[in-house]
Amino acid sequence: MTTYEHAVEWLDANFARLVTEHGVPGASVGVLVGDRVATAAAGVTSLETGVEVDTRTVFQIGSITKIWTTTLVMQLVDDGLLDLDVPVVHYLPELVIGDAAAAEVITTRHLLTHTAGFEGDVFTDTGRGSDAVERYVATLGDLPQLFAPGATFSYNNTGFVVLGRLVEVLRGQPFDEALVERIATPLALERVSPSPYEAIRHRAALGHVASHVAGDGGTMTPAPTWALARSNAPAGAMLAMTPTDLLGFVRMHLSGGAGRDGIRVLSAASVAAMQTREVDLPLLSGMAESWGLGWHLDGSGEDAVVAHDGGTIGQAAFLRAVPAQGVAVTVLTNGGDFFGLFEDVVARLVRDLTGVVLPTRPVPPADPEQVDVTRFLGRYSDTIYDVTVTQDDEGRLWLDRVPKDIIAEIGEQPVRFPLVHLEDDSFISEEPFHSIHPVFTFLAHPDDPTAPAAYVHYGRVVARAD
Numbered sequence: 001m002t003t004y005e006h007a008v009e010w011l012d013a014n015f016a017r018l019v020t021e022h023g024v025p026g027a028s029v030g031v032l033v034g035d036r037v038a039t040a041a042a043g044v045t046s047l048e049t050g051v052e053v054d055t056r057t058v059f060q061i062g063s064i065t066k067i068w069t070t071t072l073v074m075q076l077v078d079d080g081l082l083d084l085d086v087p088v089v090h091y092l093p094e095l096v097i098g099d100a101a102a103a104e105v106i107t108t109r110h111l112l113t114h115t116a117g118f119e120g121d122v123f124t125d126t127g128r129g130s131d132a133v134e135r136y137v138a139t140l141g142d143l144p145q146l147f148a149p150g151a152t153f154s155y156n157n158t159g160f161v162v163l164g165r166l167v168e169v170l171r172g173q174p175f176d177e178a179l180v181e182r183i184a185t186p187l188a189l190e191r192v193s194p195s196p197y198e199a200i201r202h203r204a205a206l207g208h209v210a211s212h213v214a215g216d217g218g219t220m221t222p223a224p225t226w227a228l229a230r231s232n233a234p235a236g237a238m239l240a241m242t243p244t245d246l247l248g249f250v251r252m253h254l255s256g257g258a259g260r261d262g263i264r265v266l267s268a269a270s271v272a273a274m275q276t277r278e279v280d281l282p283l284l285s286g287m288a289e290s291w292g293l294g295w296h297l298d299g300s301g302e303d304a305v306v307a308h309d310g311g312t313i314g315q316a317a318f319l320r321a322v323p324a325q326g327v328a329v330t331v332l333t334n335g336g337d338f339f340g341l342f343e344d345v346v347a348r349l350v351r352d353l354t355g356v357v358l359p360t361r362p363v364p365p366a367d368p369e370q371v372d373v374t375r376f377l378g379r380y381s382d383t384i385y386d387v388t389v390t391q392d393d394e395g396r397l398w399l400d401r402v403p404k405d406i407i408a409e410i411g412e413q414p415v416r417f418p419l420v421h422l423e424d425d426s427f428i429s430e431e432p433f434h435s436i437h438p439v440f441t442f443l444a445h446p447d448d449p450t451a452p453a454a455y456v457h458y459g460r461v462v463a464r465a466d
Contacts, residue, residue: 002352004033010352016042018344024336025208025220026053029345030243032321032328033353035260037247045334046206048222057203058191058240059332060227061317062310065236066160067274068249070112070294072167072178074270081170084109084293092166095137099145106149108166111159112293113278117147120156120460121384123406125229130174136231137165146455146463152443153279153291154461157235164234175234187259189248193240196227204240207314208335209411220335223314224411236310243330250321250328253306275306275323282441283426284459289359303356313410318342322354329353339435361436364428368420373397376425376442380456381465387456397427399440399456425453 002010011029019027019042026043039055076082082091085107089095097103097118110116122143126135140162146154164175171178176194184192193199207223228237252259253274257266274293281287281296288296288307295306302324310317316338321328329349331342347358373391380387384407388400397419403412417438419427426441442453443461455461 001355002349004031004036004038004353007031007033007349007353008038010349011038011040015040015345018341019043022337022340022344023220024333024338024341026057026205027331027333027338027341028053028055028057028059028243029331030247030329031349031353032247032251032254032326034326035251037244039243043334045203046222047208047220048206051203053205054203055244056191056242057205058193058199058242059205059317059334060207060238060240060310060312060315061236061246061319061332062312062315063157063236064246064308064310064317064319065234065239067253067294067308067319068179068183068239069160069163069167069175069234070274071183071249071253071266072171072175073108073112073163074266074274074293075182076167076170078267078270082108082166084112088162088166092137092162092169095162095165096141097143097145098141102145102149108163109278109293110149111156111163113291114153114156114159115150115279116156116159117145117149117151117154118156118158119144119146119383120154120158121382122158123229123232123384126231128230132230133161133165133168133175133234136161144463146461147446151446152457152461153281154457155287155459157232160235161232167234179239183249183265184245186263186265187248187252188261189241189245191242192245194233195230195238199226199238199240205315205332205334207312209314210335223335225313228312228406237312243332246317246319246330246332247328250319250330254321254323254326254328275304282443282457283362283423284439284441284457287459298359299356303354305350305356305358318346320346320350320358322350322356325354325356327353337435362422362428362439363437364420364430365422368422370395371421375444375451376427376453376456378452378464379466380462382460382462385462386465387462389456399427399429 028041031038041053041055045051106116126132208220256268257271277290290297298305307320317332319330329346386402399417402414417429422428429438441457443455445451445454
C-alpha cells in the first residue's frame, strides 16, 4: 500500500491537474494518516474574482455538519442530559408536527438515523437572529408524516434541525455557539466558521452552478448566494472550514473521542455508538449500505468505512475515513464535476493508503430486464420536488423531476430521467446526471404490496400524490 510520503508526492504531482480536468473552479484536499495531515489546493475561490484557493481557504461542508451536530447530541448523552430512546417531546415539549401520535414516539435515535418518518426537506428561512432554529421548529405544526417512525430510512434535514434545537435547549445557548465552544475550541480548530460572519474573515470559496443542470456540460457561473438559511444550520446550511479543520475533527473520532492534546471531547462509548450499524438502506445511488448515528457506513472490521458527503449552493464536500487504520481523506469543492474528482482523488487515496476499495456507483445493465411497471406510474410529491413517472408508447419508463420552492429559487432546473430496470423494484437512469446514474427505488404500500407503489425513494422518500 502507498505510504503517507507517497500520497503527498502524488497529490503534489496530480491534484491541480485533476481539478482542471474535471472543470472544478477550485478545490482543497486533506489526507490524515495517524497524526499527520497533508493538504493541497488548486483553482480559484470564484471565477468572477480569480482569487486563488490555498490550503487555508474555507469551503462549506454542507451535510457533513450532521456529524458535528451528532457529536453535540452525544455529548449530551455523555453528560447524562439525554437518553436517545426517550421521546424527543420529553425534552422539547415545544415540538408539534402534523401527526400528534408520531410525535409522541419519535426519539432522538430516530432523528439521528433518518428514520423519524416526517417530511425531511423543509428550508423555511426564519431570519438571521440567534433564535432562527427555535423559530424554525415552531413552524412545523403541519409537517406531514410519511411513514411510521422507525419503518424505513429517508434522509431528513428537518430532523437534524430539531436535533440542533435539542442542543440549544439542553445547553442553554445558540447552536453555533455550542458548536464552537464544545468542539472547535477544545480541538484548537482555527478556521471553523459557523456562518458567513466568521467565514468572511478568511479566504472563502464561493459555489458555482451550471447554466443548465440537466446535462454534464454548461457554463459555470458564481452561485446567486453564499449560504442557505441560518434556520437550517444544524443540518448543514452554512458551516465552513478548511480540510485541516475537518480532519482535526475526524482525528478526534478516530482516537476514541480525544483531541490531539488529550482533551476529551466525546466518550469512547459515544464514538463507538456513532459508528455502529443502526439501519440498512435500500439500493440507492451514491449512498452507503447502512447508517449509524450520524455517519453512513460501509464494510466491516479493518475495512469499515465511516463517511458523509455534503452539498450546498454550488459547493460539494466529501469525507471518507477508515477508523481501524487511522486514515481519512476529504475533498472540498466549489462546483464542476465534483463526483469525478471524488473518484480520482478520494477513492484512489483511500484505496492506496488502506487497501479498501470504496463501493462503486451503480451503472445501467447492458441488457436490462423488461418488467411490468404499472404499479410505479403516477405522480409523487414532497416539499422540494414534484415527480411524475410515465411510460411512453414504446414501453420506455420516464421519471420527470420538477424542483420547487427553495430548490427552484437557487436555480435547479427540471430533469427528465430515462429509466431501465436495475433489480427488484429499483430502476436506474440510462443517462448520467452530474457524472452518476441516479437510482430510484419504488416502495410498496405497507398494507397492500400489490397496490400502486406508495413511495419513490432516491435517498428521500417521496410519497405518491395522485
